Amino acid sequence: MFTNRILTRRGNPAGFGRLLLMLVVALFAVLGMSRAGWSASNITISGSSMLFPLEQVWAVAYMKSHPDVHISVASTGSGFGIANAANGNITIGASDAYLTKAFRKRYTNLVSVPIAFDDAQVIYNIPGLKKSTVLRFDGPTLARVFLGDIRFWNDKHIRALNPHVRLPHQKIKVIHRADASGTTFVFTDYLNQTSQEWFDKIGRDLSPAWPVGSGYNGSDAVVAAVMSTPGAIGYVGLGWVQEYHLTTAALKNLDGYFVVGSVDSINKAGFKALKDPEFPDDFNRSIVWKLHGKDVYPDSNFEFWMVNTNLDGDTMKHVRDLMIWALSTGQDPKYTVSTGFAPLPFAPLKPRLDKIVHRLLPGNTYNERSPG
Amino acid sequence: MARMSVEKFFAYYGENAALKNVTLEVPDQQVLALIGPSGCGKTTFLRSLNRMNDFVKEFSIEGLVTLDGVDIYSPDMHPVVLRRRVGMVFQKPNPFHKSIFENVAYGLRIQGIRAKSVLADNVEESLRSAALWDEVKDRLNDSAFSLSGGQQQRLCIARALAVEPEVLLLDEPASALDPISTSRIEELIQDLKTQYAIVIVTHNMQQAARISDQTAFFLLGEMVEMGETSRIFTNPSDPRTEDYITGRFG
Amino acid sequence: MEVDNVVPLEGTKEKARTGNARPGRVSSNTFLSRSDRFFGWSLQGGGVFILGLFSIVLLICLIESWPSIAKFGFSFLWTSTWNPAHGVFGALTYLVGTFWVTGIALFISIPVAIFSALFLSDYAPKWLSGIVSTLMEMLAGIPSIVFGAFGITFMVPLLRDHFEPFLANTLGKKWDFFNGDPMGYGILAAGIVVGFMIVPLVATVTRDSLLMVPHEMVEASYALGATKAETVFFVKLKAVVPGMVGSFILGFGRAVGETMAVLLVIGNQASIPQTIQDVGYTISSLLANTFTYAVIDPLYAAAEVELGLILLLITLVVNTLGRRLLMRLMGGRLAGSVGGG
Numbered sequence: 001m002f003t004n005r006i007l008t009r010r011g012n013p014a015g016f017g018r019l020l021l022m023l024v025v026a027l028f029a030v031l032g033m034s035r036a037g038w039s040a041s042n043i044t045i046s047g048s049s050m051l052f053p054l055e056q057v058w059a060v061a062y063m064k065s066h067p068d069v070h071i072s073v074a075s076t077g078s079g080f081g082i083a084n085a086a087n088g089n090i091t092i093g094a095s096d097a098y099l100t101k102a103f104r105k106r107y108t109n110l111v112s113v114p115i116a117f118d119d120a121q122v123i124y125n126i127p128g129l130k131k132s133t134v135l136r137f138d139g140p141t142l143a144r145v146f147l148g149d150i151r152f153w154n155d156k157h158i159r160a161l162n163p164h165v166r167l168p169h170q171k172i173k174v175i176h177r178a179d180a181s182g183t184t185f186v187f188t189d190y191l192n193q194t195s196q197e198w199f200d201k202i203g204r205d206l207s208p209a210w211p212v213g214s215g216y217n218g219s220d221a222v223v224a225a226v227m228s229t230p231g232a233i234g235y236v237g238l239g240w241v242q243e244y245h246l247t248t249a250a251l252k253n254l255d256g257y258f259v260v261g262s263v264d265s266i267n268k269a270g271f272k273a274l275k276d277p278e279f280p281d282d283f284n285r286s287i288v289w290k291l292h293g294k295d296v297y298p299d300s301n302f303e304f305w306m307v308n309t310n311l312d313g314d315t316m317k318h319v320r321d322l323m324i325w326a327l328s329t330g331q332d333p334k335y336t337v338s339t340g341f342a343p344l345p346f347a348p349l350k351p352r353l354d355k356i357v358h359r360l361l362p363g364n365t366y367n368e369r370s371p372g
Numbered sequence: 373m374a375r376m377s378v379e380k381f382f383a384y385y386g387e388n389a390a391l392k393n394v395t396l397e398v399p400d401q402q403v404l405a406l407i408g409p410s411g412c413g414k415t416t417f418l419r420s421l422n423r424m425n426d427f428v429k430e431f432s433i434e435g436l437v438t439l440d441g442v443d444i445y446s447p448d449m450h451p452v453v454l455r456r457r458v459g460m461v462f463q464k465p466n467p468f469h470k471s472i473f474e475n476v477a478y479g480l481r482i483q484g485i486r487a488k489s490v491l492a493d494n495v496e497e498s499l500r501s502a503a504l505w506d507e508v509k510d511r512l513n514d515s516a517f518s519l520s521g522g523q524q525q526r527l528c529i530a531r532a533l534a535v536e537p538e539v540l541l542l543d544e545p546a547s548a549l550d551p552i553s554t555s556r557i558e559e560l561i562q563d564l565k566t567q568y569a570i571v572i573v574t575h576n577m578q579q580a581a582r583i584s585d586q587t588a589f590f591l592l593g594e595m596v597e598m599g600e601t602s603r604i605f606t607n608p609s610d611p612r613t614e615d616y617i618t619g620r621f622g
Numbered sequence: 623m624e625v626d627n628v629v630p631l632e633g634t635k636e637k638a639r640t641g642n643a644r645p646g647r648v649s650s651n652t653f654l655s656r657s658d659r660f661f662g663w664s665l666q667g668g669g670v671f672i673l674g675l676f677s678i679v680l681l682i683c684l685i686e687s688w689p690s691i692a693k694f695g696f697s698f699l700w701t702s703t704w705n706p707a708h709g710v711f712g713a714l715t716y717l718v719g720t721f722w723v724t725g726i727a728l729f730i731s732i733p734v735a736i737f738s739a740l741f742l743s744d745y746a747p748k749w750l751s752g753i754v755s756t757l758m759e760m761l762a763g764i765p766s767i768v769f770g771a772f773g774i775t776f777m778v779p780l781l782r783d784h785f786e787p788f789l790a791n792t793l794g795k796k797w798d799f800f801n802g803d804p805m806g807y808g809i810l811a812a813g814i815v816v817g818f819m820i821v822p823l824v825a826t827v828t829r830d831s832l833l834m835v836p837h838e839m840v841e842a843s844y845a846l847g848a849t850k851a852e853t854v855f856f857v858k859l860k861a862v863v864p865g866m867v868g869s870f871i872l873g874f875g876r877a878v879g880e881t882m883a884v885l886l887v888i889g890n891q892a893s894i895p896q897t898i899q900d901v902g903y904t905i906s907s908l909l910a911n912t913f914t915y916a917v918i919d920p921l922y923a924a925a926e927v928e929l930g931l932i933l934l935l936i937t938l939v940v941n942t943l944g945r946r947l948l949m950r951l952m953g954g955r956l957a958g959s960v961g962g963g
Contacts, residue, residue: 077914171803178890180915207912209705214807214889214901217911229805424841456847466838469861479846535846
C-alpha cells in the first residue's frame with residue numbers, strides 16, 4: 001500500500017522504467033525533429049534522474065511560452081548525461097554532481113551551469129522513538145555508522161550527541177542507494193569532508209563502494225526500506241522529506257550548529273555560497289561543509305546542466321535563453337519546491353551567470369537575450 | 373482344472389458392447405490362444421482378466437470373472453494384488469528407462485523387497501526363465517534400451533515372471549518382432565507353460581496352432597467356439613470358425 | 623543431398639542443349655530444384671544470422687571490456703574489491719551473489735515444479751489441469767518487475783518477521799549459516815522470488831514431457847502390480863529425466879540473468895553473504911543499477927561489460943555441460959526417451 005503510493009511519484013526510477021522512458025523520449029525526439037526539421041530550436045536534455053521531474057515541468061512551461069522551441073527530456077543517469085553532452089549526442093547533460101578534477105580533464109569542453117539546489121537528509125526508523133524526535137548527528141559519527149563501526153543505536157557516540165533521547169539497544173540497519181545518485185553524492189560529500197576515515201576508505205561518489213548495509217534503486221525504495229525495517233537509517237533529498245513528512249536528523253555544520261534540512265536552511269546555504277568571493281565561478285567545488293552561519297544546512301549542493309561549448313551558434317542562443325529562463329522564472333516554488341528542490345537565490349547568482357554566458361557565447365551577456 | 377473362469381461376461385465401452393456373453397475357462401499349465409479378426413474383442417477380453425481396462429474411461433462390465441474361485445471384480449480382490457498374480461506382456465516391447473537389472477527388479481522393489489541378494493537371485497532366475505540371461509549377464513547395468521527388440525520383449529517377459537504370477541497374459545507378444553526373435557519367444561512360451569496358465573492373443577494362426585493347447589475363436593464380441601487346438605484347426609464345429617481359419621475372411 | 627540435387631539438374635541441362643528433352647518437364651524440374659535451393663539458402667541465412675549475432679555480441683563485449691581484462695587479468699574473477707572511485711574492480715562479490723540467488727532459486731523451484739508437473743499430468747482432473755496449466759502459462763509471462771513488487775510487498779515482510787527468525791532459531795542453532803540478522807531483503811528473498819518465477823518454466827516443460835511418456839510404459843508398470851504413485855514416481859519420472867534436466871538448464875539460464883525482480887529485493891550490497899539472511903548483489907542487478915553511470919569512466923564501464931561477458935560465458939558453459947551431462951545420463955541411448963533437450 002505504502003510502496004504503491006510512492007512508486008507513482010517521480011516516474012519510475014528503476015532501470016527498466018528508465019530504459020522504456022529513454023525509448024519513448026527518443027521516439028518523441030525523432031517525431032519532434034521531423035516536425036521541426038533539423039532546426040536549431042530542438043533541445044535535448046538528458047541525464048540525472050533526480051532533475052528529470054523538474055526538467056519536465058520546465059519543458060512544458062517553456063514550450064508554452066516559446067512555441068518555436070522544442071525540448072525533449074530524458075532520465076538516463078548523470079554519467080550518461082555528462083558523457084553524451086561532451087560528445088555532442090545531446091544538447092544539455094543534466095548532472096547531480098559538479099565535475100571533479102579528473103572529469104574536468106577528460107571533458108574540457110563542458111561548462112557547468114548551476115540549475116537547482118538539492119540536499120541529502122538523514123532519515124531513520126527506531127522502534128520506541130516518538131516520530132517527532134529529532135536526532136543529532138555530526139559527520140564523524142554518521143561516517144562511523146555508515147562504515148559499520150557503530151552497530152547499535154545506543155552506541156556511546158550517538159548517545160553523547162543525543163543526551164536527552166532514550167535510545168534502544170537495537171541493531172542499526174544501514175540503507176543506501178543502489179543506483180548512481182546525486183543524493184548519494186551530496187551525502188557522501190558530507191561524510192568525506194567531515195571524517196578522515198571516510199575520506200581514506202570510501203570517498204564521495206554517485207555510486208561509492210558501500211562497506212555495509214543494503215542498497216535500493218531510487219529514493220522511493222529507500223524511503224520504503226527505512227520505513228519497513230526496524231533500526232534502519234538512510235538518506236533522501238528534500239523532495240522526499242516533504243512528500244512524506246519525514247522526520248530527519250539535525251546535522252552539525254561548520255560552526256557547530258545542528259541544523260535540520262529545509263527549503264529555508266538550504267536556501268541560506270546557496271545564498272552564502274554564491275556571495276562568497278572564494279567560491280569559483282565554474283562551480284566546480286563542493287559547498288558542503290564549507291559555509292558559515294547559524295542556520296546553514298551543511299549538506300546541500302547544486303544540480304547542474306552541462307553544456308558543450310562547441311554547440312553551433314543558434315542552438316547556443318536557444319540554450320542560453322532556456323538557461324536564463326530556468327534560473328529566473330523557472331525558480332518559482334511552483335516548479336522547484338513542488339518537484340523537490342530549493343529555489344536558487346537569483347540576485348547573488350546574476351554576476352556569476354554573466355561569466356558563464358560569456359564562456360558559452362563569447363561577447364554575450366545574459367542581458368542580450370534574443371528577441372522572442 | 374481351471375485357474376480362471378469367466379461366466380456370461382459382457383464388456384462395454386460406453387454404450388457399445390465389446391464383449392457379449394462370453395463364457396470360458398482358462399486351464400492351468402496350458403496355453404490358451406485367443407484368435408479372431410481385428411476388433412473381435414479378444415484383446416479387450418485379455419485385458420479384462422487383469423483389470424487393465426479399469427484405466428479406460430466409460431468401460432464397464434457385467435458377468436463374473438474368478439481367479440481360483442474369487443471374483444476379481446469384487447472388493448475382495450484389489451486390482452494391485454490381482455495384477456501381481458495375473459501378469460501381462462504387451463504387443464510392443466515396453467521396458468522402463470532403467471537398467472536391465474532394475475527393469476526386472478522393479479516388480480519386486482515395489483513389493484518392498486530390498487535385500488540385494490534376494491533381488492539378484494530373482495533377477496537371474498527370471499532372466500534365465502526368459503532365456504535372456506546368457507545374453508545380458510555381463511551388462512546388467514546397461515540401459516534396457518540398448519537391447520534389440522526381441523531381447524527387449526524377452527526382458528519384458530522376465531520382468532513379468534519376476535513377480536511370480538500364476539497366470540501370464542500375452543498380447544500378441546511377437547507381432548513386432550522378426551522371425552528369429554519370434555521363434556525364440558514361442559519356444560519360451562512352450563517352456564513356461566509347465567509352470568503357468570498362459571493366455572495369448574495372436575493374429576498369427578500358425579502361431580496359435582504351433583504353441584497353444586486350447587484355442588478360442590472370437591468374432592464381433594462373441595466367443596464362437598473354444599476347444600482343443602488340434603480340433604479347432606482341423607474340425608471346427610462352427611462354420612464361421614472354419615471360414616476364418618481357412619482364410620475366407622479376416 | 624547436394625549431390626542428389628545437382629547431378630540431375632546438370633543432366634537435364636545437357637539434354638536441353640542437345641534438344642532431346644521435353645521442355646515442360648525440364649523447366650518444372652529446374653523450378654523445383656531452384657525453389658528448393660532458395661529455401662535452403664534462406665534457412666542457411668537464418669543460421670548464419672544467429673551465428674553472426676552471437677559473434678558480434680561476444681566481440682563487442684570483448685572489445686568494450688578489454689581495458690579491464692588487460693588491467694586485471696584473471697584476478698578480476700577472485701578479488702572482491704569493487705571501488706570505482708579508486709579504479710579497482712574485482713567480480714567475486716557479484717559472482718558469489720549470483721551463485722547464491724541462482725542456487726536458492728533452483729533449490730526451491732525444482733521440487734515445486736516437479737510436483738506441480740506431476741499433479742497436472744497425472745493427478746488433477748482434466749478441467750482443473752486445464753485451468754492450472756493456463757494460469758501457469760500466464761504466470762510465465764508476467765513481467766519480472768511484478769514479481770519484484772510481490773517480493774517487496776509480500777515476501778520481504780514475511781521473511782523478516784517470520785521465516786528468517788524461524789530459520790535462525792532452528793537451523794541457526796546448529797549452523798551459523800542460518801543464524802543471520804533477519805532483514806527481509808537479501809539473497810533468500812531474491813532466491814525465492816526468482817524461484818517462483820522459474821517454477822512455471824520448469825513445470826511446463828516437465829509436464830509436457832510427462833504427457834509424452836508412452837502409455838505402454840505406464841501400463842507395464844500397472845501390469846506388474848504397481849500402484850499409481852509407484853508408477854508415476856518410479857517409471858514416468860524416470861523416463862522424463864532428459865526433459866527435466868533440459869528444463870533445469872532453461873531455469874538456470876533465467877535465474878542467473880534475472881535482473882529486475884532480484885534488484886528490488888536483494889538489498890544490492892556488494893559484500894559476500896555470510897548467512898542466508900544476508901543481503902548481496904548479483905551481476906545483472908549491478909549492471910542495471912550502475913551501468914548508465916559507469917559510462918562516465920572507460921575502465922569502470924569496461925569492468926561492468928566484463929561482468930556481462932562473464933554472465934554470458936556462465937550461461938554458455940552451463941548449457942554445454944548440461945548437454946554433456948544429458949548425453950552421459952542417457953549414454954547416447956536417447957531412443958525412446960522423452961523431451962530430450
